[in-house]
Amino acid sequence: MGRALVTLDLSVDLGRGLILDNPILVASGTFGYGVEYGEVVDVQRIGAICCKGTTLKPRAGNPPPRVTETPAGMLNSIGLQNPGVKGVLERYAPHWAGWQVPVVVNVAGESVDDYVEVARRLEGQPGIAGIELNISCPNVGKGGLQFALDPDGAGAVTAAVRAATDLPLMVKLSPAAPDVRTIARAIADAGADALSATNTLSGMAIDRRRDRPLLGNTYGGLSGPALKPVALRVVYEVAQAVRIPIVGIGGVGSLDDVLDFMAAGAVAVQVGTAVFADPTLPVRLIDELAAHCRAEGLQTHRQLVGCALPARRERPSTKGVEYLP
Amino acid sequence: MKLLSGELLESRQLLPGQWLQRFHAPWLAGGAQAGQFVHVRTPDYSGLVLRRPFSINTFDRRSGEASIHFRVTGKGTEWLARMRPGDQIEMLGPLGRGFEVDPKSRHVLLVAGGLGMAGVRALADEALADNRQVVLLFGASTAREVYPSSLLPAEVEYVVATDDGSFGHSGRVTDLVGRYEAWADQCFACGPEPMLAAMARLAATRHQRLGVARLAGRGRGRQSPRGSSVARRRAWLQVSMEQNMGCAVGACLGCVIMGTDGPQRVCREGPVFASEEIEWDARW
Numbered sequence: 001m002g003r004a005l006v007t008l009d010l011s012v013d014l015g016r017g018l019i020l021d022n023p024i025l026v027a028s029g030t031f032g033y034g035v036e037y038g039e040v041v042d043v044q045r046i047g048a049i050c051c052k053g054t055t056l057k058p059r060a061g062n063p064p065p066r067v068t069e070t071p072a073g074m075l076n077s078i079g080l081q082n083p084g085v086k087g088v089l090e091r092y093a094p095h096w097a098g099w100q101v102p103v104v105v106n107v108a109g110e111s112v113d114d115y116v117e118v119a120r121r122l123e124g125q126p127g128i129a130g131i132e133l134n135i136s137c138p139n140v141g142k143g144g145l146q147f148a149l150d151p152d153g154a155g156a157v158t159a160a161v162r163a164a165t166d167l168p169l170m171v172k173l174s175p176a177a178p179d180v181r182t183i184a185r186a187i188a189d190a191g192a193d194a195l196s197a198t199n200t201l202s203g204m205a206i207d208r209r210r211d212r213p214l215l216g217n218t219y220g221g222l223s224g225p226a227l228k229p230v231a232l233r234v235v236y237e238v239a240q241a242v243r244i245p246i247v248g249i250g251g252v253g254s255l256d257d258v259l260d261f262m263a264a265g266a267v268a269v270q271v272g273t274a275v276f277a278d279p280t281l282p283v284r285l286i287d288e289l290a291a292h293c294r295a296e297g298l299q300t301h302r303q304l305v306g307c308a309l310p311a312r313r314e315r316p317s318t319k320g321v322e323y324l325p
Numbered sequence: 326m327k328l329l330s331g332e333l334l335e336s337r338q339l340l341p342g343q344w345l346q347r348f349h350a351p352w353l354a355g356g357a358q359a360g361q362f363v364h365v366r367t368p369d370y371s372g373l374v375l376r377r378p379f380s381i382n383t384f385d386r387r388s389g390e391a392s393i394h395f396r397v398t399g400k401g402t403e404w405l406a407r408m409r410p411g412d413q414i415e416m417l418g419p420l421g422r423g424f425e426v427d428p429k430s431r432h433v434l435l436v437a438g439g440l441g442m443a444g445v446r447a448l449a450d451e452a453l454a455d456n457r458q459v460v461l462l463f464g465a466s467t468a469r470e471v472y473p474s475s476l477l478p479a480e481v482e483y484v485v486a487t488d489d490g491s492f493g494h495s496g497r498v499t500d501l502v503g504r505y506e507a508w509a510d511q512c513f514a515c516g517p518e519p520m521l522a523a524m525a526r527l528a529a530t531r532h533q534r535l536g537v538a539r540l541a542g543r544g545r546g547r548q549s550p551r552g553s554s555v556a557r558r559r560a561w562l563q564v565s566m567e568q569n570m571g572c573a574v575g576a577c578l579g580c581v582i583m584g585t586d587g588p589q590r591v592c593r594e595g596p597v598f599a600s601e602e603i604e605w606d607a608r609w
Binding site for chain 2: 029030031032033036037039040052060061062063064065066067068069071072073074076078081216224225253254273274275276277278279280
């Protein structure tokens with residue numbers, strides 16, 4: 001069979017040498033540190049693992065309840081519970097160093113200095129494949145305005161982290177930005193290698209038996225299928241504004257969702273909330289995407305990226321920027 | 326922990342709005358311990374995105390059967406109650422850490438509030454199989470919510486309290502604990518958090534009331550770390566905790582409660598804890 005001889009290339013270049021075997025990642029906060037699902041998932045096949053949000057100091061997180069189901073989605077308010085960058089490096093990086101799957105450390109902070117210090121400590125450590133910046137955090141130095149909602153803040157934190165590390169750097173956009181394109185441009189201009197889109201959208205639920213907010217922290221981040229149209233819109237807009245690769249996130253639960261994000265301009269996707277329902281989904285999506293590409297006679301999934309964008313536009317990036325040390 | 330299907334064998338309404346479902350799931354029944362739970366997948370990811378956790382109510386290794394007992398409280402449990410014998414249900418389990426029974430314990434006190442019965446029910450079977458004596462104290466709001474004694478092994482001494490006094494003792498199930506606290510070598514409780522907090526207060530002052538010396542730990546060179554199996558076995562009271570849950574394998578930190586040693590995952594360090602591991606008046 002002649003067709004079987006055509007090798008299919010599902011690899012993804014997110015810049016600065018971060019090259020993934022395939023475009024199916026798992027989203028921060030839904031897959032822990034990659035060790036928790038080991039008994040039921042072939043973790044090493046996943047394109048990359050974005051680990052739980054990591055801060056400079058350990059954090060206890062928010063009071064319970066921290067999660068609740070909502071129509072076609074869920075809210076979470078974990079509150080960035082994590083053992084701090086030192087704890088992550090001691091407990092998990094030694095595992096990651098022996099893994100085939102790249103682990104991207106998701107980093108959160110309250111000030112530019114926080115982010116920079118975490119990035120510095122991750123630099124050069126075995127097992128760390130890259131950094132994903134969670135910039136949907138209040139900037140204490142700017143009256144609590146989220147970095148992700150402020151082009152200057154988003155650009156400043158990206159530039160500062162860029163200066164502090166040579167690690168591949170992906171920055172996670174918020175769906176709440178009034179004009180996400182200006183934020184994305186500021187981040188790209190500040191030297192980010194890739195963007196992930198999007199983070200959760202702030203929401204709440206009511207406990208009517210007690211007549212009070214259901215979540216212990218009142219507000220939580222909405223994720224799951226309910227968020228997908230919003231995330232698709234962000235990817236679609238950002239793909240027309242920047243030339244760095246975009247990783248789509250928001251309600252990915254099937255091959256159709258993967259293809260939708262790729263059509264809107266994402267070169268890869270992160271599976272998040274759907275992992276809770278089906279931990280084996282990310283690995284299955286790799287196989288389903290490969291089968292789809294073969295059936296369509298494609299040599300790479302990258303041929304699909306941006307196919308729904310306006311024809312006059314340039315095709316979005318499927319390749320990270322060159323890096324010359 | 327495995328991710329497999331179980332075949333529904335029997336589904337019946339046990340009490341108003343409460344269902345008992347029996348599954349053929351040898352992989353689950355074979356590996357389960359009393360106090361563990363199973364995470365059941367809901368049917369349609371585009372609508373219901375989270376699995377639903379249920380205590381493993383009973384399990385039988387020989388027949389490969391396991392059961393769950395639940396109240397219909399929303400769309401997920403409504404769907405589950407509509408399932409019919411022969412239907413396949415996808416489950417992840419067994420999950421979490423179960424009850425730790427000290428091999429020397431001869432008298433076992435179980436305390437259940439409402440649906441908390443499902444949390445301790447399997448331990449009644451397990452304790453009897455190990456030739457222990459079992460007293461089960463059960464609390465419900467009213468007579469029509471009382472778990473039928475016919476579903477319990479005959480060897481279990483079953484004592485009921487109802488809030489409205491329509492059956493058994495009139496008052497809280499925790500009122501009954503005093504009668505058995507001297508007799509019981511260990512106590513295991515599952516129910517609403519206020520009930521468990523009341524149990525924890527009783528357990529903390531039990532030694533003073535009984536006027537007995539605390540023997541545990543005496544003469545031992547070092548204490549077992551809090552939360553270890555050994556430390557839990559030495560605790561008089563173990564509680565099965567409940568919290569909204571996401572992944573159920575320890576990844577998402579959605580089900581975390583405050584412990585005396587910091588945040589604890591109900592799905593991984595629990596659902597069973599020694600009562601002294603829990604910060605009952607937690608301030609975050």
